[in-house]
Every structure is written in C-alpha cells, then in structure tokens.
Amino acid sequence: MNGFVQRFSSTPRGARLARRLVLHQLDAWGVPHGSEASDTAAQIVAELAADAVTHGRVRGRDFEVTAEIRNRTLRISVSDARREPRPPLPGAPRPPTPPLAENGRGMLVVEALVDRWDVLDRMPVGKTVVAELDLPR
Numbered sequence: 001m002n003g004f005v006q007r008f009s010s011t012p013r014g015a016r017l018a019r020r021l022v023l024h025q026l027d028a029w030g031v032p033h034g035s036e037a038s039d040t041a042a043q044i045v046a047e048l049a050a051d052a053v054t055h056g057r058v059r060g061r062d063f064e065v066t067a068e069i070r071n072r073t074l075r076i077s078v079s080d081a082r083r084e085p086r087p088p089l090p091g092a093p094r095p096p097t098p099p100l101a102e103n104g105r106g107m108l109v110v111e112a113l114v115d116r117w118d119v120l121d122r123m124p125v126g127k128t129v130v131a132e133l134d135l136p137r
Contacts, residue, residue: 007062008049010080015049018065022076029069037135040113041067041074044131047106048078056080056127072135073115079128083121 004025008014022045031037052063061081068075110131117131
C-alpha cells in the first residue's frame with residue numbers, strides 16, 4: 001500500500017496545489033504524468049478539491065486530501081469541515097442544472113470518471129468524499 005495525506009488551505013490556490021502534489025506522488029508510485037490514469041486522477045482531485053473549497057469551506061479550516069493505491073485501486077479522499085451540503089449519493093436523482101450554468105456538474109464529472117464513490121461522515125466534524133479508480137495492469 002502507498003499512502004499520501006496532506007492538508008491544504010481552503011482556497012483555489014490550495015485546490016490547485018492539491019492536484020499538483022497528488023499527481024507528483026502518483027508519478028513517484030509509477031503512475032506517470034500524462035498517462036490516462038494520471039489525467040483521470042487529476043480531474044478527480046480537481047473536482048473534489050474545488051467542491052471542498054466552494055461548498056465545504058469553514059473560515060480558518062483546511063481541507064484534507066488522501067490518496068493511496070491498494071491492489072491496483074487508486075483511492076482519493078477529500079475531507080472538509082462541513083457536513084452539509086452533501087452531494088447526492090451515487091445514482092441518486094439530482095436537481096436539474098440549467099444548461100448554461102457555470103457550476104453544478106462537478107460530482108457528475110467525478111461519477112463519470114470513477115469506478116466507485118461515496119460520501120462519509122468525518123469525525124469529529126465534516127464529510128469525506130471518497131472516489132476509487134481501478135488502475136490498468
């Protein structure tokens with residue numbers, strides 16, 4: 001098992017840094033920059049970190065990103081300090097998003113890219129969105 005855990009400021013800069021550091025770590029683990037798996041992981045981290053910064057931000061609180069590879073499965077977790085709002089669970093009906101809206105599609109993107117995902121309570125406070133991607137052999 002390989003593991004990465006880091007806290008980031010709940011800012012757009014923190015979200016960008018999270019994506020970059022996870023990709024750097026994946027490269028060190030043998031998932032090369034520019035590979036399909038790396039590009040997919042970049043999009044997943046970008047969407048989850050942006051959601052943590054936009055919807056899960058609590059003044060003075062960071063968000064946390066965890067990445068690990070177990071048995072050819074990449075597990076990315078992003079935790080923030082708010083329990084609500086929570087994204088709809090996988091497969092749950094979603095309110096319609098206006099066609100020209102500039103946001104509101106992040107979890108749809110994540111759901112399309114990953115093999116599994118869920119939202120978990122974070123103790124003592126907050127939530128964690130977990131996404132799993134099966135890596136090619």
